[in-house]
Amino acid sequence: MKPTHSIPDILKHIKANSSKWINDRQKIHGRFSWQAGYGIFSISESQLPHTIEYVGNQKQHHQRISFKEEFVGFLEKNGIQYDKKYLWE
Template sequence: MKLVQEIKAHSPKWIKTKGRKYEQFFWQDGYGAFSVCEKDIDKIISYIKNQRQHHQNTNYKDELTGILEKKHKIEYNEKYLWD
């Protein structure tokens, strides 16, 4: 938690130096943490590289709730996902 807080606290100033398109950059409140199995690392790398294309067909909300509900049968409170 502390690492994420530090990154979110100190990175916006640097990110805004990377060009005009980042002038309005800010982090949303909250964060999520996910772990992956080492045997799936190639799939994860591919997912990250193709994330922009992937999210043209699936939005983040639908993807996350699908992972939680369908893939892992995890109960959650939407208040902690979007608020």
């Protein structure tokens, strides 16, 4: 990502295009839409191989721990302050 790129603009583009792709192909029952918010985290280049492996194992990983549990754990592990009432819609 270039320093001139805006995270909100990139996320808007990703959400719009992925929603269209999912809905055009009827990948789920009903209409797909994203929640209003998002979380963005950066990694160093040295962590890229580990991150690729981590993303590739999501299906198995989330059989053991829910996304919500993992996300809150990540926030806490990294000392990120949050208010539970704003995390989930």
